[in-house]
Amino acid sequence: xxxxxxxxxxxxxxxxxxxxxxxxxxxxxxxxxxxxxxxxxxxxxxxxxxxxxxxxxxxxxxxxxxxxxxxxxxxxxxxxxxxxxxxxxxxxxxxxxxxxxxxxxxxxxxxxxxxxxxxxxxxxxxxxxxxxxxxxxxxxxxxxxxxxxxxxxxxxxxxxxxxxxxxxxxxxxxxxxxxxxxxxxxxxxxxxxxxxxxxxxxxxxxxxxxxxxxxxxxxxxxxxxxxxxxxxxxxxxxxxxxxxxxxxxxxxxxxxxxxxxxxxxxxxxxxxxxxxxxxxxxxxxxxxxxxxxxxxxxxxxxxxxxxxxxxxxxxxxxxxxxxxxxxxxxxxxxxxxxxxxxxxxxxxxxxxxxxxxxxxxxxxxxxxxxxxxxxxxxxxxxxxxxxxxxxxxxxxxxxxxxxxxxxxxxxxxxxxxxxxxxxxxxxxxxxxxxxxxxxxxxxxxxxxxxxxxxxxxxxxxxxxxxxxxxxxxxxxxxxxxxxxxxxxxxxxxxxxxxxxxxxxxxxxxxxxxxxxxxx
Amino acid sequence: xxxxxxxxxxxxxxxxxxxxxxxxxxxxxxxxxxxxxxxxxxxxxxxxxxxxxxxxxxxxxxxxxxxxxxxxxxxxxxxxxxxxxxxxxxxxxxxxxxxxxxxxxxxxxxxxxxxxxxxxxxxxxxxxxxxxxxxxxxxxxxxxxxxxxxxxxxxxxxxxxxxxxxxxxxxxxxxxxxxxx
Ligand code: HEM
Numbered sequence: 001x002x003x004x005x006x007x008x009x010x011x012x013x014x015x016x017x018x019x020x021x022x023x024x025x026x027x028x029x030x031x032x033x034x035x036x037x038x039x040x041x042x043x044x045x046x047x048x049x050x051x052x053x054x055x056x057x058x059x060x061x062x063x064x065x066x067x068x069x070x071x072x073x074x075x076x077x078x079x080x081x082x083x084x085x086x087x088x089x090x091x092x093x094x095x096x097x098x099x100x101x102x103x104x105x106x107x108x109x110x111x112x113x114x115x116x117x118x119x120x121x122x123x124x125x126x127x128x129x130x131x132x133x134x135x136x137x138x139x140x141x142x143x144x145x146x147x148x149x150x151x152x153x154x155x156x157x158x159x160x161x162x163x164x165x166x167x168x169x170x171x172x173x174x175x176x177x178x179x180x181x182x183x184x185x186x187x188x189x190x191x192x193x194x195x196x197x198x199x200x201x202x203x204x205x206x207x208x209x210x211x212x213x214x215x216x217x218x219x220x221x222x223x224x225x226x227x228x229x230x231x232x233x234x235x236x237x238x239x240x241x242x243x244x245x246x247x248x249x250x251x252x253x254x255x256x257x258x259x260x261x262x263x264x265x266x267x268x269x270x271x272x273x274x275x276x277x278x279x280x281x282x283x284x285x286x287x288x289x290x291x292x293x294x295x296x297x298x299x300x301x302x303x304x305x306x307x308x309x310x311x312x313x314x315x316x317x318x319x320x321x322x323x324x325x326x327x328x329x330x331x332x333x334x335x336x337x338x339x340x341x342x343x344x345x346x347x348x349x350x351x352x353x354x355x356x357x358x359x360x361x362x363x364x365x366x367x368x369x370x371x372x373x374x375x376x377x378x379x380x381x382x383x384x385x386x387x388x389x390x391x392x393x394x395x396x397x398x399x400x401x402x403x404x405x406x407x408x409x410x411x412x413x414x415x416x417x418x419x420x421x422x423x424x425x426x427x428x429x430x431x432x433x434x435x436x437x438x439x440x441x442x443x444x445x446x447x448x449x450x451x452x453x454x455x456x457x458x459x460x461x462x463x464x465x466x467x468x469x470x471x472x473x474x475x476x477x478x479x480x481x482x483x484x485x486x487x488x489x490x491x492x493x494x495x496x497x498x499x500x501x502x503x504x505x506x507x508x509x510x511x512x513x514x515x516x517x518x519x
Numbered sequence: 520x521x522x523x524x525x526x527x528x529x530x531x532x533x534x535x536x537x538x539x540x541x542x543x544x545x546x547x548x549x550x551x552x553x554x555x556x557x558x559x560x561x562x563x564x565x566x567x568x569x570x571x572x573x574x575x576x577x578x579x580x581x582x583x584x585x586x587x588x589x590x591x592x593x594x595x596x597x598x599x600x601x602x603x604x605x606x607x608x609x610x611x612x613x614x615x616x617x618x619x620x621x622x623x624x625x626x627x628x629x630x631x632x633x634x635x636x637x638x639x640x641x642x643x644x645x646x647x648x649x650x651x652x653x654x655x656x657x658x659x660x661x662x663x664x665x666x667x668x669x670x671x672x673x674x675x676x677x678x679x680x681x682x683x684x685x686x687x688x689x690x691x692x693x694x695x696x697x698x699x700x
Contacts, residue, residue, distance in 0.1 A: 111618070112609060113618065129604050138556075144552045
């Protein structure tokens with residue numbers, strides 16, 4: 001015998017213990033049994049109070065075992081006890097404990113007293129309950145964090161939108177200052193003193209414009225201008241950048257034959273599209289080599305809305321970017337422009353998708369042709385400026401290589417809700433020989449459009465009532481050949497712009513405006 | 520202390536003064552949801568800053584606020600997902616207090632890094648308990664008084680709690696009570 005324990009001590013270790021004598025009568029019980037099975041009394045036959053599950057009671061003491069697993073179920077109620085039967089000379093100690101379930105935690109009358117101090121099942125069940133509680137709280141916390149992040153994002157969005165509005169309004173004021181200073185110079189510039197003062201004002205206006213530019217960049221507003229750009233010149237001017245995109249193992253070979261033709265785009269967007277196509281080509285050429293970039297002028301239907309059949313031929317500039325890389329199989333090729341789709345291990349899948357958006361917004365299209373193992377050629381087609389309307393193949397040869405200079409007495413419909421800007425613009429354009437019809441609102445412009453045919457619509461974008469893009473849309477419906485120039489403190493959503501419309505960022509320089517009108 | 524404690528503090532301020540008051544407190548202390556992560560251990564200094572700031576807003580002294588928070592904690596833990604474990608810890612004052620260490624043993628296993636107290640029942644007679652509280656933290660006497668009061672409330676007992684002795688790492692509490700009013 002190692003130790004002998006008192007009933008109380010056994011009760012502290014095993015609060016639900018039972019002891020039975022050799023006659024199978026209960027001779028001692030733990031405090032847990034007294035609390036939860038009060039009808040169980042000392043002296044009572046054990047099988048009157050319990051079903052003994054894994055024993056034949058008739059042979060209970062006849063098998064000469066020391067220790068045997070045992071399970072009891074109270075005849076009265078649904079309490080189950082599990083543990084070991086420990087046999088000794090004077091009888092058997094049923095070293096059992098109440099069976100534990102998670103439900104028991106929630107709705108039973110039992111508590112920790114009913115289980116031994118070192119009971120591992122109780123410790124782990126409590127652990128599970130605690131961890132579940134923590135998990136629930138953690139889920140609530142995660143939701144709070146997500147809300148907080150959303151709130152911060154909303155705040156940032158609101159702040160940047162506000163910054164955008166402020167920049168827009170400020171740009172409008174700067175525009176008025178610039179236009180009116182130009183006016184001053186035109187009228188009194190011969191006086192050296194006035195000329196000098198006007199220069200100072202112009203310089204300050206441009207510094208102000210730099211500030212609004214930063215504000216707009218901060219508010220993720222686009223600050224570029226949509227204007228006719230000479231494709232070959234853009235590619236030539238950016239040879240250094242484009243070449244550096246390809247890295248040292250790939251050489252860039254240019255063959256530019258677009259003959260000085262222009263396309264109406266934002267400079268940055270065009271450059272981004274070229275860079276994305278080159279990155280795509282480079283990634284297909286891990287062993288290096290040469291990429292050919294060529295341009296040409298062609299006519300044919302543009303396939304940018306999925307309805308190529310029956311589309312009228314449009315003269316356009318084709319940019320071909322041909323690599324001698326790994327090429328793509330038809331399955332990859334079919335998905336290449338899908339956003340988030342990338343065949344490269346660390347590709348974002350956004351590059352080609354953004355090229356396609358750019359092409360569509362500009363009224364052009366883009367596609368790839370590829371032969372596995374031989375390489376891929378990307379074709380980007382962009383409409384030639386001023387030629388969005390249908391034209392036959394034959395017209396292409398006849399097209400003048402340089403756009404004609406200002407055609408005087410061109411009729412301009414000018415829409416601007418800022419009276420000082422309107423006044424200055426009218427004066428400047430009339431001085432340049434244009435016939436100007438000024439309108440202070442979109443509504444006035446619509447009336448004017450219904451009465452007369454105009455060569456150019458020059459309109460502010462953000463105006464109360466009918467806005468500039470709505471006026472432009474109607475103008476194009478009534479007079480499809482009208483040239484649209486939008487001017488604003490910030491660039492409207494590209495979805496609101498039609499291919500071929502020009503966009504001038506305020507505050508604008510008179511010279512730039514005149515250049516766009518005559519382009 | 521664990522973020523779980525901060526969340527309970529927030530809940531108390533919410534219930535007493537409303538959400539705005541808590542947001543103002545967060546702003547004052549330059550804290551936010553990242554200081555309320557259930558499973559994170561924060562410096563006790565931050566916990567005490569929160570208590571002090573809440574005290575100012577509740578128009579209480581720090582000690583009174585600790586007491587109120589102790590009382591509140593028992594209610595807080597008695598609701599929601601901790602309620603079953605509270606119930607399981609004990610169904611009367613004496614047995615609950617004698618099982619507190621076993622409760623915190625499980626808490627310690629579930630929340631690593633928690634510095635948990637120990638409660639020993641030195642005397643247990645009907646209507647009278649002498650309880651020894653041990654901790655490696657100082658300054659939580661009012662909190663423990665509030666907790667013990669909260670437990671009396673939980674078991675609808677009425678009575679008085681007094682401090683019998685203050686040791687370096689322990690405090691002896693004398694609890695005289697009457698069960699169920
Ligand atoms: C389900 C219920 C409970 C849970 C989950 C719980 C959990 C905790 C946790 C997480 C801490 C903080 C430890 C740290 O972060 O370092 C703590 C501290 C503490 N708990 Fe509990 N607790 C519970 C119930 C109680 C009750 C009813 C009392 C009543 C006396 C109590 C008394 C204390 C005390 C006094 C402290 C402060 C620690 C110290 O003195 O060092 N707890 N508990």
